Amino acid sequence: MAQTARPSSKKDIRRENEKLILEAAEKVFAEAGFGGATMQLIADVAGLPKANLHYYFPTKESLYRRVVQDIFHDWLKAADIFDDAPGPVEGIGAYIDAKMEISRRHPAGSKVWASEVMHRAPVIQDYLETTLVEWTEGRMAVIQRWIDEGKMDPIDPRHLLYMLWATTQHYADFGHQIETLNAGQPLSERQWEEAKETVKAVILKGIGAKGAG
Amino acid sequence: MAQTARPSSKKDIRRENEKLILEAAEKVFAEAGFGGATMQLIADVAGLPKANLHYYFPTKESLYRRVVQDIFHDWLKAADIFDDAPGPVEGIGAYIDAKMEISRRHPAGSKVWASEVMHRAPVIQDYLETTLVEWTEGRMAVIQRWIDEGKMDPIDPRHLLYMLWATTQHYADFGHQIETLNAGQPLSERQWEEAKETVKAVILKGIGAKGAG
DNA sequence: TCTGATCCTGACCGTATGGTCAAGATGATC
DNA sequence: GATCATCTTGACCATACGGTCAGGATCAGA
Structure with missing residues (x-):
């Protein structure tokens, strides 16, 4: 519980969230393939709202590209x-x-x-x-x-x-x-x-x- | 041209069309993955209307299953x-x-x-x-x-x-x-x-x- | 030639998905 | 504490997709 180091700073928030998203994306892309993966599922795995994903990665493809x-x-x-x-x-x-x-x-x-x-x-x-x-x-x-x-x-x-x-x-x-x-x-x-x-x-x-x- | 042996019989038609669909499906599933493949594209590759695919294979999954x-x-x-x-x-x-x-x-x-x-x-x-x-x-x-x-x-x-x-x-x-x-x-x-x-x-x-x- | 089975297909539908947006919350800077 | 940039998110939209269906074409059998 509460073991996540408090993000605090804005830079930390960005780094932390990108990491969460990238980890979730890697997992979901691996399990479902690019076509089968959905931004909603990645969001759920990352524990963030879907719109937040699009804030950090404008498109599904840009997120995928980064993962690869x-x-x-x-x-x-x-x-x-x-x-x-x-x-x-x-x-x-x-x-x-x-x-x-x-x-x-x-x-x-x-x-x-x-x-x-x-x-x-x-x-x-x-x-x-x-x-x-x-x-x-x-x-x-x-x-x-x-x-x-x-x-x-x-x-x-x-x-x-x-x-x-x-x-x-x-x-x-x-x-x-x-x-x-x-x-x-x-x-x-x-x-x-x-x-x-x-x-x-x-x-x-x-x-x-x-x-x- | 016209090298395709005339289907003629109803049984031949079925066999011929299933073959066309399965070949197209294998190709498309290979290139796009299950999630990325679309029935429309498979239909185009097979040279048949999409509804015709669903006549032979009720669902995308049933078609995929057969291919696998x-x-x-x-x-x-x-x-x-x-x-x-x-x-x-x-x-x-x-x-x-x-x-x-x-x-x-x-x-x-x-x-x-x-x-x-x-x-x-x-x-x-x-x-x-x-x-x-x-x-x-x-x-x-x-x-x-x-x-x-x-x-x-x-x-x-x-x-x-x-x-x-x-x-x-x-x-x-x-x-x-x-x-x-x-x-x-x-x-x-x-x-x-x-x-x-x-x-x-x-x-x-x-x-x-x-x-x- | 008639009847029934099989085959064909354009038009249509409900849903899920990628992506947008505007309004607000939060933190940084001075 | 005022101002600005960054971050957050529910609600929304257009589209594409899997799947349906009704009506017609074609063929087999008698």
Whole structure:
């Protein structure tokens, strides 16, 4: 009760309310998709009147755009790990850990992202064509270097990246299916560990990663 | 022109129109999601008046349900390959080929399925709990047998299946992203081959599959 | 040719949704 | 404490959507 730090200042109010709205929006967009989500439901989840949403975000699309951009940002950040690693065992291993953790902690974000891309990226296509392309090329270069240095098999870096994205995000995007196949229970701490270890083991062995193993 | 075989009989008309509607619906549901799809747009794509859709499928949900059921059916069929195989190299290799081919030929279906699961399977939850659970357990048993026979490493069959689903379906569900990263071009015949080969190589080596290699 | 079943469709309806607005409340600034 | 900017919100509006329906067209069967 009353545990919310009193907003007090006007700036705090704005920040606080935007955060409430963005969190609610992410959840609702994830569960219903852009078309199925309603401003009224987002408002209810956020605990604010609908008109108040339109005060902070003029249109449904502007709110959605903001949600997707924020997710994209997090998505990219997860890969800083990649660059500093001495080899695939550390780099790809840590990347898998990081992305699995995102799947676990922010499944809604992952779903919104998946949905956006599945629908041909109507609002972030420009980001895909610029930032994502650059990012991907950078990471491909790192992988290629590892190959050239004999630290792993000559696997096509592009398809390897796709495999990494696919396997890690699957645990968020298809979490409901996984839960159903787990007797309706969310994965336990132990099961998440198993998942991470299995993915890492198969991928790292599969690409012939040599290093601190 | 006039290549459509004259419907003639009343039964043919029904079959023909249902097919037109289902194909249009799959496409539109894939592109817009259930919430974003409109009966009017489906009707336009099918080349029929909207009221005619409601003649064959009383509600939007009934149409959607039928689309999802059909997809689920194809999805399961892809795995008959699994059972007759003597070992993982043949079984899992063929399964990857089959599912990659589905991703390539029926990306819309894959997207509808992904969307349905992502939204907590509102219409096919019962199938997940029965058919999918049984199917999965059967396949897990096959994999476990291969492990027991020393034909592959002791990889958790469950997570291995998830990896297979994830990597293969990724090429359909995230096809737009892959296309963007391919200079805006769909994957060529050759690139599809590379994708398949990379996935098979990494997975089969990753699980330590022994056999006709 | 007649009868009944199936198919077709323009016009229509109720509702839900995104978005607007004007009037007021609250906090900041001096 | 007066003035101004920011925030709040119930009431409202136009539109788009899923769905209905009545009346007509087409075909099967006898």
